[in-house]
Amino acid sequence: MNETCFITQSNIIRKHALIRNEKVELNNEIFVNFATFIKALYKKEAISYPKFYKMDNLSKLGFLGAEMLLKDNAFLDRYRKEEIGIVIMNSSSSLDTDMAYNETIKDKSNYFPSPSVFVYTLPNILIGEICIRHKIKGENAFLVTDQFDPGKVIESVKLLLDKDHAQACLCGWVEVLGDKFESVLFLIEKEKTVKEFNPARKYSPFTIESLTQFYQNK
Amino acid sequence: MRPVYIAGDNIITSMGFTTREVIHQLESGINGFQKYDDCSLTPTPVPLSLVHRDLLNAKFLEILVSCHPEMQEEYFTRLEKMFIVSIHEAVKETGTNLFGSNSLLVISTTKGNIELLEEGKKDFPDPGRIYLWKMADVIGTFFGFVNRPVVVSNACISGVLALSTAARLIDAGLYNHIVVAGGDLLSEFVISGFLSFQALSPEPCKPFDINRNGLSLGEGCGTVVISSEFKKSTVLTVSGSAITNDANHISGPSLTGEELAMAIGNALKEAGLKPDEVSFVSAHGTATPYNDEMESKALEIACLQDIPVNSFKGYWGHTLGAAGVIESIATIRSMENNLLFRSAGFNELGVPVPLNVIRENVHTPVQNCLKIASGFGGCNAAIVFRKM
Numbered sequence: 139m140n141e142t143c144f145i146t147q148s149n150i151i152r153k154h155a156l157i158r159n160e161k162v163e164l165n166n167e168i169f170v171n172f173a174t175f176i177k178a179l180y181k182k183e184a185i186s187y188p189k190f191y192k193m194d195n196l197s198k199l200g201f202l203g204a205e206m207l208l209k210d211n212a213f214l215d216r217y218r219k220e221e222i223g224i225v226i227m228n229s230s231s232s233l234d235t236d237m238a239y240n241e242t243i244k245d246k247s248n249y250f251p252s253p254s255v256f257v258y259t260l261p262n263i264l265i266g267e268i269c270i271r272h273k274i275k276g277e278n279a280f281l282v283t284d285q286f287d288p289g290k291v292i293e294s295v296k297l298l299l300d301k302d303h304a305q306a307c308l309c310g311w312v313e314v315l316g317d318k319f320e321s322v323l324f325l326i327e328k329e330k331t332v333k334e335f336n337p338a339r340k341y342s343p344f345t346i347e348s349l350t351q352f353y354q355n356k
Numbered sequence: 357m358r359p360v361y362i363a364g365d366n367i368i369t370s371m372g373f374t375t376r377e378v379i380h381q382l383e384s385g386i387n388g389f390q391k392y393d394d395c396s397l398t399p400t401p402v403p404l405s406l407v408h409r410d411l412l413n414a415k416f417l418e419i420l421v422s423c424h425p426e427m428q429e430e431y432f433t434r435l436e437k438m439f440i441v442s443i444h445e446a447v448k449e450t451g452t453n454l455f456g457s458n459s460l461l462v463i464s465t466t467k468g469n470i471e472l473l474e475e476g477k478k479d480f481p482d483p484g485r486i487y488l489w490k491m492a493d494v495i496g497t498f499f500g501f502v503n504r505p506v507v508v509s510n511a512c513i514s515g516v517l518a519l520s521t522a523a524r525l526i527d528a529g530l531y532n533h534i535v536v537a538g539g540d541l542l543s544e545f546v547i548s549g550f551l552s553f554q555a556l557s558p559e560p561c562k563p564f565d566i567n568r569n570g571l572s573l574g575e576g577c578g579t580v581v582i583s584s585e586f587k588k589s590t591v592l593t594v595s596g597s598a599i600t601n602d603a604n605h606i607s608g609p610s611l612t613g614e615e616l617a618m619a620i621g622n623a624l625k626e627a628g629l630k631p632d633e634v635s636f637v638s639a640h641g642t643a644t645p646y647n648d649e650m651e652s653k654a655l656e657i658a659c660l661q662d663i664p665v666n667s668f669k670g671y672w673g674h675t676l677g678a679a680g681v682i683e684s685i686a687t688i689r690s691m692e693n694n695l696l697f698r699s700a701g702f703n704e705l706g707v708p709v710p711l712n713v714i715r716e717n718v719h720t721p722v723q724n725c726l727k728i729a730s731g732f733g734g735c736n737a738a739i740v741f742r743k744m
Contacts, residue, residue: 262733
């Protein structure tokens, strides 16, 4: 594990707070459920992307997290699109949409399986949505762990960066099940690139300590 | 890359419970499909390749009694039983203890224990096993793995991605032995979904054929043990791999095949091979019109259109999270036996690029092979196996 890497952008989306690059913005609104929350966030971030409304909840959440990381940021200009990897993990895979799809087939007198729901019964569709939006064509991996696991995030991302399978990574944790949700995303870049574009700025190193500390931000 | 050797393997499909049994059927040209009209599984009769339930139970019970006589059979789901039987067989072949601190279990699956959502399964003792990590923990604990398993769930490339991840973990020096197991079952959930896409063929699928009419589903499990130390008598290595994304559509493949070609190019580059050094390509070959067309374009871009190619899906169907692992093992057997297998269901070329689709089993030196896969979410994967 040789390359030194840095966290050049980060954000957390939780019910009560958004945390961008370690600055906390509290949500004072009361949200009835995930749907009202995510709609409000989409409006607040002033994004215009009609496909957003077709996505399942997991994709909506991860998509907005990725938007917040990538907008007003020259990250995408620094790399060819096939040099950017995406590694995302969660605990319940696509269970939120699995249960919704299951509702459409469990009653034989009211049977209406739909391909537009079924396709989201795979968690990596979220990665596909982010790739389509930003034309990212590099390495992908969706892994399932019981909780946010900084060690596994680092291991998986370093496998890509150290052997030049990718030059930079969007990575983290996107979990949705019913009205419980959490998105924790990072942009990870190599020291040599970071020195080129912003030698003066101090970024957090891509270590278990940094990720743990950031995650524990309430 | 540090050498990553193939040390053992197992395949479970409708065609048998060991690699040897399944390959024997392949050699005879038999496929594992039956037309099912069991309405608890599918509202429309379609050919399916299903693992024999009673035989699986019998194999599992034998292992349970010898390894964990204190445990109850009812504690395990059908998929967990299949994983356990497959891993047990593959590890047995290596003849060593692979569960210590320098070993890891990597599980590949798309839907795991999704059957637990069904009404009839509501009394299963641990509904939490719908979580893929929990299912993997049960399997890992059964064998006594010290490290917690890694779970890969990345649509139809899951199996190839799991092998790629495992090979990279060994290359990075993090583990010495990794057991990669891919498995998925067919349930009403999965079958109804593919039917809603109108993606299922009414007859056993015909990859790359002009009359292909969609895919056929199969269930199964494949396990490969890879190691930096142990090798088989025919020394095979995993020597390169790469993943890409089309960035085009969540349920349709790339129009050009460029992104799959890019994955192939990167994997060959890592393996230090030129296209004309490849003996055989095991394609994804689902037999949907668009997939096979895209693959043919990708193989042309990668300068592999003349290399012998097949799809194993005409034998046991698309086994989803198991597919990449099972088809890699069949590829490995081709290398060990210097025998390329006919692409079942293929008669007349039906893709825009004139691929060299294998029409009859042929004995020929098989040195370096490429396994490719593509899936929903726009993902593509390529992995290279070499004979040393």
